[in-house]
Amino acid sequence: MKVYLDNNATTMVDPAVTEAMIPYFSEIYGNPNSLHTFGTASHPAITKAINQMYKGIGASDKDDIIFTSCATEANNWVLKSVWIDKILHSDKNHIVTTExxxxxxxxxxxxxxxxxVKVTYLPVNDQGIVEAHTVKAFITEKTALVSIMxxxxxxxxxxxxxxxxxxxxEKGVLFHTDGVQAVGKIPVNMQEVYVDFMSMSAHKFHGPKGIGALYIKNSQHLTPLLHGGEHMGGRRSGTLNVPYIVGMGQALEMATTNMEEKIAMIAAKRNRLEDALLGALEDVMVVGDRANRTPNTILxxxxxxEGEGMLxxxxxALIGASTGSACASESLEANTVMLAIGADNELAHTGIRLSxxxxxxDEEIxxxxxxxxxxxxxxxxISSSYAIVQPTAGGATLACHIHH
Ligand SMILES: Cc1ncc(COP(=O)(O)O)c(C=O)c1O
Known part of the structure; x- marks a missing residue:
């Protein structure tokens, strides 16, 4: 059996998403900016995808949703353009983010x-989150932006x-959130939160890789990162990637339809896996309270x-997992999130993420x-270090915080 449990790194494209995209590679392939019918033929699909995105995150028609090449671009765009717009020519010089x-x-x-620019990297608590009062304590009159995932x-x-x-x-500070691991996984409704900018990525919710989007509240000004042919109303130049835009819209619609049912189904499998591992193995620790975690994740x-040995x-055994974020999984460093939540260096080398x-x-689980x-x-x-800390070998007991 082959089991993929690395869905926080990327997901399989849902076959229905692929199907929706296919016509836009070789049938309806005109440039949407062209005035002829080859170009305009793609307009209904783009409009549909934009509407699917608005609905998927509960954005209002006053807001903008701008497609980007990935969430990395969306994150870069907000941070660099807020620097240009709000810091370079003002007395503000401070950004608050997390470690x-x-x-x-x-x-x-x-x-x-x-x-x-001065940047404050807020520490996380033993649950791995930053509490709102901590954010409040670090905002000053020099703060231009808070960016928290x-x-x-x-x-x-x-x-x-x-x-x-x-x-x-309250403080009159711009707020950006990297919504990549939330959108399509848990309910996200922009009417219920005060967020100026939110980054998203299609490949985390069964859409294609290489397409993301930035939500911009009230279509407020944000200097473009990419200048060029004035695509997307001049906000982000570059010929629109029609098949991927179609794929992102379709994927978000599918992820958010009957979302509560999907969440319950995934959480039930995740919880069964987590309970089984915690029940069967000694000296293991799962990070964070389950009730406040995305339904698909176990760290x-x-x-x-060693995490790498485990991987x-x-x-x-043909099981795909990860020791942390995909970008860092080739390095043999300790898991930075585990260090941030107070794990010792040894424990921080042993994190395995199952997503x-x-x-x-159920058979895969x-x-x-x-x-x-x-x-x-x-x-x-075969681990020499584990033998030493075994109660029978050295009488030492291990301090493990197990959060359910
Ligand atoms: C929290 C978070 N932000 C941003 C990104 C980057 O997304 P993309 O691959 O679309 O650039 C990822 C992907 O790993 C992520 O998990």
């Missing part, structure tokens, strides 16, 4: 620091976006088992439970 943002936010913040890619922990948005509104630490064993999707089956336990036993048996 555990995706690298597309963190690296852009580092770049902005090199340009003289809706849900974390490694832990699945959901941040208090509504409360943080309220604080930003589990296994004392005495190797799982991969040999399910609506395509994950059974198979993973069996193979996961076998892998842990095998690796612990």
């Amino acid at each position: 555990i943002e995706h690298p597309s936010v963190l690296s852009t913040c580092k770049f902005l620091e090199d340009q003289g 809706w849900a974390n890619n490694e832990t699945g922990m959901i941040f208090p976006i509504q409360e943080i948005g309220e604080i930003c509104r 589990i630490s296994i004392r005495g088992v 190797w064993d799982l991969n040999n 399910l999707s609506r395509f994950t089956t 059974d198979y993973v439970i069996e193979r996961f336990e076998n892998a842990v036993k095998r690796l612990r048996a």
Whole structure:
């Protein structure tokens, strides 16, 4: 059996999404900016996709949703353009973010620091989230932007976006959220939160890779990152990627239709897997309260088992998992989110992320439970460090916080 449990890195394109996209490669392929019918033939599909996006996130018709090449572009766009629009020519010089943002936010913040911007990287609590009062405490009159993710890619922990948005509104500070791990996974309604900008990515909810979008509240000004042929009302130039736009709209519509049912179905499988692993294995820790986590995610630490070794064993059993975010999974560094939530260095090397999707089956979960336990036993048996901390060997007990 082959089991894919790395859906926070990327997802399979739903076959119905592929089907919706196909005509726009070789039948309706004109440039939507062209005035002839080859070009205009794509307009209804673009309009449909835009409407699917508006509905999928509860945006109002006053808001803009601009397609981008990925969420990395959307994150770069907000941070760099707020710098241009609100910092370069004003007395504001400060951005607030967190220590555990995706690298597309963190690296852009580092770049902005090199340009003289002051950036505060807020620490997370033992649940792996930043509390709203912490955000409030760090906003000053110099703050131009707060950028905080809706849900974390490694832990699945959901941040208090509504409360943080309220604080930003009170303080008159722009608020950007990286919504990549939330949109299509949990209910997201822009009418219920105060968010100026939100980044999204289709390949996290069974759409194609290489297409993202930025939500812009009240269509407010944001200097374009890409100048050129004035596409998308001049907000983001570049010939519209019609098949991918169609795919993103279709994928979001499918993800958000009967969403509560989908969430319950995925969470039931995730919970069964998590309970089985916590029940069968000693000295393991799952990060974060389940009730406040995206329904598909488990980040589990296994004392005495290097994450990479575990990945190797799982991969040999044809199970795809991850030690953290996809971008970092080739490096042998400790899991930064686990360090941020207070795990010691050893434990932070043992994080394995299992992320399910609506395509994950019960048979797959059974198979993973069996193979996961076998892998842990095998690796612990050959681990010198685990033997030392075993109560029987050294009398030491392990401090593991197990959150249900
Ligand atoms: C939280 C988060 N933000 C941003 C991104 C980047 O998305 P994209 O692959 O569309 O650039 C990812 C993808 O891993 C992510 O998980």
